[in-house]
Amino acid sequence: MFFGGFIVFIILMLAIDLGLFSKSDKPISLKAAAIMSLIWILFALGFGLVLYFWGNELHNVHDIARLKEIVAKHYHDVKIIESDLVASLHIYNKNLTLEYLTGYVVEYALSVDNIFVMVLLFSSFGIPERYYHKVLVWGILGAIILRCIFIFVGAALIAKFGWILYVFGAFLVYTGFMMYINRNQEEEVDPQNHAVVKFASKYFKVTSKMDGGKFFHIENGVRYMTPLFLVLLVIEFTDLIFAVDSIPAIFSVTKDPYIVFFSNIFAVLGLRSMFFLLVNIIHKFHYLKVGLAFLLIFIGAKMLLHNWLKEWGFTTTHSLIIILSILALSVVASLIFPKKENYER
Template sequence: MSHEIMFFGGFLIFIILMLAIDLGVFSKGDKTVSLKSAAIMSIIWVLLALGFYWVLRHYGHELHNIQDLDHLQQVIKAHLHDVKIIPGDLEGSIALYNNNLALEFITGYVVEYALSVDNIFVMVLLFSSFGIPERYYHKVLVWGVIGAVLMRFIFIFLGAALITKFGWILYIFGGFLLITGIKMFLNRNQEEEVDPQNHPVVKFASKYFKVTPKLDGGHFFHIENGVKYMTPLFLVLLVIEFTDLIFAVDSIPAIFSVTKDAYVVFFSNIFAVLGLRSMFFLLVNIIHKFHYLKVGLAFLLIFIGLKMLLHHWLVQIGFSTSHSLIIIVSILVISVVASLVFPKKPDLKIEK
C-alpha cells in the first residue's frame, strides 16, 4: 500500500506542476485565450498522456510493487485484468501485465476525452446563457477544472470500493449507461437550452446567498454597502461544477468498464479532465460543425453499457481491451468524418 501511495503521490505532484505551468500560460490577466495557445496546450496534454502510457507500458508493475508471480496473480484477480500469466516466467508475465495496464489507461483516456466533448457543448451554452464575456472564460474553467479533479477523486475511489464489495453493481452501471446512450440517441436532434433564472443551482444559491445580476470585472463576488454578493461569474462556475458532477455519473462508470483498477481509472480520467480546458478554447468556435458527434457518443455509451452487462460472456469468446479500443476509436472517427462529409444544412426561414 505504501508503494501505491508513493506512485500515486508522484503522479499528483507531476500533475500539479504541469497544471501550474498550464495556468501560467493561460492566466495572464482576463483576456481571450488565443487559438494558438489552446492548440499548443492541447497537444502538450495529449503528449503527456501518451508519455504516461509509455511509463505504464514499461513500469506499470511498480504501481502495485509486483515482485513475484503470486502477487501478480493476486493483482490480476483483484482488478479483473485481461492477462494470463506465463507459468515460471515472471519477466514475461509482467510484460503482458504492463502492456494490458497501459492499454486500459489509453482506452479509458480516449473514452473520457470523447465524453468530455459533450461537456464542451454544454459549457458553451452556459457561458452564452449567463452572458459571460469570452475574456472571463479561462478564469471560470481554471476553478472548474480544480473542482472537477477533487470530485473525480472522491467518485472514483468510492466507486472502486463499491465494486470491490458489491461486484453486481457493475451490472447496474452497465444498465444505466445503456439507457443513457439510448436516450441520448433519441434526443439527438433536440436543441439544449439553459434558463439561468430557473436553473436549480441558481435557485439554491439565490435562496441562501445574496446574488447580483451585474458582473464586477473578473470577480466572483461583489461587495456593495458592506454586503457581499455572488456575481454571475460565480453562479456559472457553480452550474459548471454541477454539470460536471452529472457528466461524471456517466463517464466514471464508463471507464470502469475498461479497467477495475481505481488508480488507472483516476490517471486516465484526470489526464482527460486537465486537457479539457485547452480543448474547450480549441473547439469553442467549431464544435457545432461536429453535429454527428452526439450520435457517436450515444453509440459509445450503448457499446460500453452492453460490454458491462455481457462482460463474462465477452471474456469467454476472447474479447479483449484492444478490441474495445478499436471499436471506441472507430465510433468516434466515423462520427467526426460523417460530420465533415455531410455538413449540417442551415435552417431555412421562410419569410411571409
C-alpha cells in the same frame, strides 16, 4: 509514491496554467488552444509510456505471488508465466497501458458533450470570452477532487458488490438510447430558474453585476457572488452529472481505480484546451452526439455481456478498435454530410 507524484504533477501544472494565462484575462487564441491541447495529449501519452515500463510499481508488484493477487483483484486480462517473472511483468504492464489508453479515449470523447453544455452556459450567463479560461481552470480543479471521490467510492462498491457492474451497464445503455432519441433537441439554460442558481440565491448574497474577472463583489461591506462564480458552480454541478456516465464507462475497461483515475484526470485536464479549440466549430460535428450515444450503448452492453465476451476472446484491444471506429465514423460523417442551415427569408 507513484500516485502522490502524479497528484503533485497535476497541482503544479494547474498552478502554472492559472498563473500564466489567467492574469491577463485575454481570450485564448486558436493557436494557443491547439498548442495546449497537443501538450496535454503528449503528457497523457507520456504517462502511458511510464505505465508501459514501470506500471508494476503502481501496486508494488515485484514477484509472481503479488502479480497474481493484483490481476485477480482488478480482473486484468493477463496470462501469467509463472516460470518467467520478467515476461509476466511485461505482459501486465502492456495490458495496464492499453487499459489506460482505452479509458483515456473514452473519457476524452465523452468530454466533448461537456463542451456543448459549457458553450451554452457561458452564453446564457452572459460571461465575456476573456474570462472563460479562469472559470474552466477552477472548474477543472473542482472536477478533479469530485471525480477522485467518485472513482474510489465506485471501486469500493464494485469490490464489495460485483453485481453493481450490471446496474452501471444497464444505466449506460439507457443513457445512450436517450441521448440518441434526444439528439436533435435544442438545449436551453434559464439562468434565473437553474436549480444551482436558485440554491445559491436562497442561502447566499448574489448579484447580477460582473466585477471584472472576480468571483465575488464587495459592496458596502457585503460580499456578493458574481455571475462568474455562479457559472462556475453550475459547471461543477454539470460535471458531476456527466461523471455519473463517464466514470462507470471507464470501469467497463478496467477495474483498477488508479488506472480509472489517471485516464479520467488526463482527459479532464485536456478538456479546457479542447474547449477553446472546438468552441467555434463544435456545431459542425453534428453526428458526434449520435457517435457518443452508440459509444455509451456499446460500453453498457460490454458491461452486461462481460462474461460471455471474455469466453469469446474479446479483449481490451478489440474495445479500443470499436471505440475509435465509432468516433472516427461520427466525425467523418459530420464532414461528408454537413448539417443544412435553416435560413429565414
